[in-house]
Amino acid sequence: MVHAMDDSKEDGPVFLRTVAWEDGSLVLIDQTKLPNMLTYVRLDDYKQVASAIKNLVVRGAPAIGVTAAFGLALAAIHSNSRILEELISELNTAQAILRSTRPTAVNLFWALERVMKKAMEQKNVADVKNATLEEALKMSEEDIQVNKQMGINGADLIEDGDIILTHCNAGSLATVGYGTALGVIRAADEAGKHISVVATETRPVMQGSRLTAFELQHDGIDISLIPDTAVGHVMSRQMIKRVIVGADRVLRTGHVFNKIGTYQVALIANQHKIPFYVAAPISTFDFESNPADIVIEERPIEEVTEIAGTRIVPLGVRVFNPAFDLTPPELISGIITEKGVLKPPFEKNLKILLG
Amino acid sequence: MVHAMDDSKEDGPVFLRTVAWEDGSLVLIDQTKLPNMLTYVRLDDYKQVASAIKNLVVRGAPAIGVTAAFGLALAAIHSNSRILEELISELNTAQAILRSTRPTAVNLFWALERVMKKAMEQKNVADVKNATLEEALKMSEEDIQVNKQMGINGADLIEDGDIILTHCNAGSLATVGYGTALGVIRAADEAGKHISVVATETRPVMQGSRLTAFELQHDGIDISLIPDTAVGHVMSRQMIKRVIVGADRVLRTGHVFNKIGTYQVALIANQHKIPFYVAAPISTFDFESNPADIVIEERPIEEVTEIAGTRIVPLGVRVFNPAFDLTPPELISGIITEKGVLKPPFEKNLKILLG
Numbered sequence: 001m002v003h004a005m006d007d008s009k010e011d012g013p014v015f016l017r018t019v020a021w022e023d024g025s026l027v028l029i030d031q032t033k034l035p036n037m038l039t040y041v042r043l044d045d046y047k048q049v050a051s052a053i054k055n056l057v058v059r060g061a062p063a064i065g066v067t068a069a070f071g072l073a074l075a076a077i078h079s080n081s082r083i084l085e086e087l088i089s090e091l092n093t094a095q096a097i098l099r100s101t102r103p104t105a106v107n108l109f110w111a112l113e114r115v116m117k118k119a120m121e122q123k124n125v126a127d128v129k130n131a132t133l134e135e136a137l138k139m140s141e142e143d144i145q146v147n148k149q150m151g152i153n154g155a156d157l158i159e160d161g162d163i164i165l166t167h168c169n170a171g172s173l174a175t176v177g178y179g180t181a182l183g184v185i186r187a188a189d190e191a192g193k194h195i196s197v198v199a200t201e202t203r204p205v206m207q208g209s210r211l212t213a214f215e216l217q218h219d220g221i222d223i224s225l226i227p228d229t230a231v232g233h234v235m236s237r238q239m240i241k242r243v244i245v246g247a248d249r250v251l252r253t254g255h256v257f258n259k260i261g262t263y264q265v266a267l268i269a270n271q272h273k274i275p276f277y278v279a280a281p282i283s284t285f286d287f288e289s290n291p292a293d294i295v296i297e298e299r300p301i302e303e304v305t306e307i308a309g310t311r312i313v314p315l316g317v318r319v320f321n322p323a324f325d326l327t328p329p330e331l332i333s334g335i336i337t338e339k340g341v342l343k344p345p346f347e348k349n350l351k352i353l354l355g
Numbered sequence: 356m357v358h359a360m361d362d363s364k365e366d367g368p369v370f371l372r373t374v375a376w377e378d379g380s381l382v383l384i385d386q387t388k389l390p391n392m393l394t395y396v397r398l399d400d401y402k403q404v405a406s407a408i409k410n411l412v413v414r415g416a417p418a419i420g421v422t423a424a425f426g427l428a429l430a431a432i433h434s435n436s437r438i439l440e441e442l443i444s445e446l447n448t449a450q451a452i453l454r455s456t457r458p459t460a461v462n463l464f465w466a467l468e469r470v471m472k473k474a475m476e477q478k479n480v481a482d483v484k485n486a487t488l489e490e491a492l493k494m495s496e497e498d499i500q501v502n503k504q505m506g507i508n509g510a511d512l513i514e515d516g517d518i519i520l521t522h523c524n525a526g527s528l529a530t531v532g533y534g535t536a537l538g539v540i541r542a543a544d545e546a547g548k549h550i551s552v553v554a555t556e557t558r559p560v561m562q563g564s565r566l567t568a569f570e571l572q573h574d575g576i577d578i579s580l581i582p583d584t585a586v587g588h589v590m591s592r593q594m595i596k597r598v599i600v601g602a603d604r605v606l607r608t609g610h611v612f613n614k615i616g617t618y619q620v621a622l623i624a625n626q627h628k629i630p631f632y633v634a635a636p637i638s639t640f641d642f643e644s645n646p647a648d649i650v651i652e653e654r655p656i657e658e659v660t661e662i663a664g665t666r667i668v669p670l671g672v673r674v675f676n677p678a679f680d681l682t683p684p685e686l687i688s689g690i691i692t693e694k695g696v697l698k699p700p701f702e703k704n705l706k707i708l709l710g
């Protein structure tokens with residue numbers, strides 16, 4: 001069974017399948033166990049799904065969105081309710097619990113609203129169960145297709161021989177499969193360009209060393225790892241040609257919320273005149289909010305004070321552990337979407353892009 | 356015995372004694388065991404001293420310098436040679452081994468040359484043994500005095516209520532005692548100013564979380580810890596008033612080699628108009644070299660791939676682990692020395708400062 005979901009063997013090279021639906025269960029790669037073990041968890045209860053999102057079993061804005069969609073479908077499927085209004089009320093509760101897991105990435109809210117809307121359109125309990133699962137499955141397939149289209153759109157920005165720095169993990173492991181930022185790198189690789197990737201460790205959760213290094217090594221793409229402290233050094237030594245990262249939320253003004261450290265990578269790239277690209281599907285865009293509206297999630301201090309159960313910080317030391325930061329549009333060379341590559345000024349060009 | 360060296364109870368608050376001479380042995384705090392255990396190692400052999408420097412039992416440019424000086428004294432004291440020329444030849448060998456431990460910090464070379472010069476001036480074996488130890492002891496006391504003078508000079512730059520960011524550890528644990536950058540913070544604290552310190556973790560060896568947090572907590576100075584990835588975020592949120600770091604080597608032009616990550620902290624501070632200071636004794640200055648001459652040490656990849664024996668990077672992934680970087684003078688607001696505070700232009704003002 002596991003072989004079926006181990007890799008998605010569609011056209012092109014094999015890549016990791018992060019979120020899958022199998023035999024009536026949601027199956028996720030357990031990312032907390034990477035890189036030492038590639039294991040899967042099987043979830044049948046939306047509360048387990050909420051925990052998995054909260055505890056970073058699954059992470060990455062697009063992957064969280066689709067996972068939450070399946071969570072809502074599971075809530076519908078396993079409901080004992082025989083009355084439509086009761087089921088919808090249960091789904092509202094499930095939606096609220098799933099919503100509360102992570103405050104910053106917008107795909108979570110987008111995905112839940114999309115499934116909930118589908119549920120509300122149905123006329124009876126059975127249809128709600130079918131329709132929510134169908135919608136989640138559709139979003140899952142769309143995610144891969146959107147990533148592949150972003151890859152095609154973004155690959156033109158990459159030249160043969162490029163050394164590309166990426167921060168955090170915006171790859172197969174951040175999506176259903178293929179990836180956003182790493183999807184662009186994959187597409188360039190598939191187009192025959194020779195690409196080397198430099199990944200930052202990405203403290204504190206180390207998505208760079210644990211996930212990006214694992215994923216690119218898995219796919220045979222050249223990968224080197226640096227500590228987050230070495231970004232300035234490698235850029236000052238002309239070792240980096242381009243930066244591509246993902247996003248957790250993009251505002252209509254081009255303000256990008258992404259993994260803590262993204263802002264300083266953008267700032268350092270800008271100082272060294274290195275192009276800085278963001279790859280984000282339209283589902284990551286927030287057309288309503290202003291920068292000050294966005295809650296930046298603060299994560300448990302144990303992410304910083306302990307590693308693999310070993311304490312590395314004296315007891316009682318105060319820790320500030322924000323999970324995201326804000327990169328302003330003036331530091332961004334382009335935003336790669338499935339509809340095309342947005343160039344500054346973003347607000348104006350976004351309107352044109354979306355018609 | 357340990358109580359005598361646990362803290363240096365001179366005037367002012369108690370601080371950690373990192374390098375001490377006791378009963379004919381060199382006694383070092385084993386910094387690889389911090390913050391979980393405050394333990395000491397006792398060394399009688401210069402080869403042990405070389406290993407201790409290489410393996411980061413002791414680190415920090417001034418502490419390395421004085422440790423190496425004691426190493427050379429130990430080589431003299433424990434020599435069986437009865438012929439002056441033979442002893443000097445042995446010391447040359449010992450010096451070469453001690454020199455080869457770390458290539459970037461200049462205090463190591465300065466200290467070894469100073470002790471070696473003293474040895475060469477002596478007329479017989481007994482005098483060499485006495486003179487080398489005396490010189491090392493003198494350098495050890497000078498280090499604390501120099502740090503205290505730097506503290507007095509630098510404290511004027513700090514205002515009551517300041518929140519000061521520091522990178523790596525330039526404290527008691529990087530010197531014989533008191534510290535360079537943290538010495539300035541201590542002096543401001545002793546002068547009655549209320550200071551809060553924000554320490555970066557400082558990957559990969561985590562001198563911030565393991566050492567700076569430990570040391571400032573030990574001394575009762577307010578300390579918070581952030582991941583290296585959060586520097587841009589806290590600066591963009593106006594949470595930092597000033598930056599103070601140490602240095603491993605300062606060129607006459609004001610180019611500063613310090614722990615990897617210093618350059619990007621300076622760059623980010625500069626973008627947010629936050630003053631960036633370096634605290635470095637004159638023994639850290641290299642009056643001869645140009646930036647391109649300096650070898651930047653690359654450290655073992657296990658510093659990045661493993662934490663507390665747990666692998667966090669897939670096997671076979673390439674890692675680049677430079678230990679230092681270069682901060683250019685245009686990003687530096689001032690260099691605090693025991694002779695006074697250097698302001699730009701550094702090359703001109705250094706000549707004036709040193710007469």
